[in-house]
Amino acid sequence: MAAHRSWLLVSFFLLDLLLLEAAKILTxxxxxxxxxxxxxxxxxxLHDSGHNVTKLLYESVYHPDFRKEKPSYQVINWHLPEDQQKKFDNRQRLLREEIMYGRFGHQTIVKVYRNFGNLCSHLLSRKDIMEFLQNENFDLVLLNSLDFxxxxxxxKLGKRFVSFYPGxxxxxxxxxxxxxxxxxxYGSGLTDQMDFWGRVKNFLMFFDFSMKQREILSQYDSTIQEHFAEGSQPVLSDLLLKAExxxxNSxxxxxxARPLFPNTVYVGGLLDKPxxxxPQDLENFITQFGDSGFVLVALGSIVSKYLTKEVIKEMNSAFAHLPQGVLWTCKSSLWPKDVRLAPNVKIMDWLPQTDLLAHPSIRLFVTxxxxxxxxxxxxxxxxxxxxxFFADQPENMVRVEAKKIGVSVQIQTLKAETFALTMKEVIEDKRYKSAAMASKIIRQSQPLTPAQRLVGWIDHILLTGGAAHLKPHVFQQPWHEQYLLDVFLFLLGIILGTLWLxxxxxxxxxxxxxxxxxxxxT
Structure with a gap:
């Protein structure tokens, strides 16, 4: 029955593809x-599904393997003039160091977006790029929701768009x-199972979060005022709601579990590759440890650049206490010369993360x-x-812990002995592996793949002329109507008037x- 239903769904999406001409899509x-x-x-x-894709790409020194890629779709590269580019990169580098050395906070996020707001002003002033994009007459724009x-x-192009939310x-x-x-x-550290004080904390943090979001979005105010005519200046918070x-990416x-609108589509696992x-040298290393297996350590391209000597030393010492082999993505050029590599650890500048996570001998992922x-x-x-370390990472780990897939370790308190004990616990306690496999089944047993959901829904709105039928009227209501404040005041007036009478x-x-x-x- 499930297989029959899946076949029907795929058939409907294939029918849509046959009826739909290739669209011009800008990412x-x-x-x-x-x-x-x-x-x-x-x-x-989107390109593989038959659409004509053009990607507008800002060339950044922080793009991994950017120049090695040879995409089959059109890419328009742009960057700042050399002097401005150096200033921008220096500011970004200082902000990344600020983040990595334990000073990450709301004001750091504000500074990051202020920097990108200035970058955006330059892009919008590039008449050659903006005129080219306007003349291309794209059918749809696909963008990152956090890329304001x-x-x-x-x-500016006056085009419909769909949003990809990365976290x-x-x-x-x-x-x-x-x-x-x-x-x-965001930032509460809470799960969906809150006690009374958890709900109090969540309620109060909502107002703090709202004020912080307004401050982040305000970093683009000067850019908006400069590039949009008075009277037609958009409000970023409103633009976030305009997505078809x-x-x-979850x-x-x-x-x-939480309430969603019909135009919200989860595509977790979209980035997974076959x-x-x-490589044989990695297979040979793993084989040395037999049934004990191996641990994969990958802390991301940005984090790995800023690990301190003390953290590397503590992690290396902790790995030495494990019976497993350890494959660690860590550039040899960044390894402290006075720290001796543990005998069961192999460091490499790059590791095939997806392929290693799929290996039958893997026991743990340190991420x-x-x-x-x-x-x-x-x-x-x-x-x-x-x-x-920063951004959405703590929030992601809150969910990992809540689902019993793993545990978190705070970088500020990371010590070799406790870190080794934590890793051994997750490896040896079979409940973590069982929970991880349960999450795997939840993801992989869905009727359509993430890529099929992405392409199928984009084709759907291209065929239907938009997603007005999927978006609730609430997006067009003023806030006092959304929260029924007018109704509340009306009823309160009637009650008070009746009491007075x-x-x-x-x-x-x-x-x-x-x-x-x-x-x-008388």
Whole structure:
């Protein structure tokens, strides 16, 4: 029955493809690292499905293997003039160091977006690029929800767009219903199972979160004022709600169950690639440890650059206590010269992460908790020990712990002995592996693959002329109507008016009765 239903769904999507002509789709990528990887993958999927894809790409030093890629779709590269580019890169480097050395906070995020706001102003002033994009007459724009400049580009072009949300919803309000009794606010560290004090904390943090979001979005105010005519200047928070579809790089294998609108589509696992055999030298290393297996350590391209000598030393010492082999993505050029590599550890500049996570001998994944890495671990049923550093990583690890797939270790308190004990616990306690396999089944047993869902829904709105039928009217209501404040005040007025009238009538009756008694007494 399930197979028959899956076949029918695939058939409907294939029918849509036959009826639909290839669309011209613009994808935009100005953010780096994992955001760049996600948008490249989405662009390739749309191109492979038959659409004409053009990607507007900001060249960044933080794009992994950027110049090695040879995509089959059109890419428009742009960058700042050399002097401005150096200033921008220096500011980004200082901010990344600020993040990595334990000073990450809201004001750091504000500085990051202020830097990207200035970058956006330069892009919008590039008449050659903007005129080219306008003349191409794209049918649709696909953008990263956290790349606010791409929202302004889509608005400038006057094109419909769909959003790809790269992480958990909690980082930015995109208009979804979020009951505070069981939907945790970003930064709260809460799960969907809150006690009384948890709900109090979540309620109070909602107001703090709302003010912080407004401050982040305000970093683009000067760019908007400069490039949009007065009277037609968009509001970023409103643009976030204009997306025809909202694709989310997660699903309920990791995320907490919550209310969604019909135009919200989970595509967790979208970035997963076909598994390839691992190189022979890695296979030889793994074989040395027999049934004990191996541990994969990958802390992301950005984090790995800024690990301190003390952290590397403690981690290396902890790995030496494990019976497993350890494959660690760590550049040899960054390895401290006075730290002797543990005998069971192999460091490499790059490792085939997906292929190693799929290897039958893997026992544990030590990760920074980035969404792409967490998704890959879930895809292959591998338990995790997370060392979250910044951004969505702590929030992702809250969900990993809540699902019993792994545990978190704080970088500020990481010590070799306790870190080794934590890893041994996750490896030896079979409940973590069972939970990881359960999440894997939840993800892989869905009727359509993430790529099929992405392409199928985009084709759907191209065929139907948009997603007006999927978006609730609430997006067009002022906030006082959304929260029924007008209704509440109206009913309160009726109640108070009725009470006032009743009191007046009772007062009049009381005066009348009092007057009658006085007349009788006389």
């Amino acid at each position: 935009i990528s100005t953010l780096s690292a994992s955001h760049y990887i996600a948008m490249s993958r989405v662009s390739q999927i 400049c791409s929202l302004l580009v889509a608005e 958990q919803f909690s980082f930015m309000d995109v208009g979804l219903p979020s009951p505070l009794s069981y939907v945790p606010v 579809l909202l694709f989310v 699903d309920f294998a990791l995320d907490f 598994v390839q055999p691992i 920074h908790g980035g969404m792409n890495s967490v998704n890959e671990a879930i895809q292959h049923g591998v338990p995790m020990v997370g060392i979250p 009743c009191l007046k009538v009772l007062g009049a009756v009381a005066r009348y009765l009092s007057g009658s008694r006085k007349v009788k007494q």
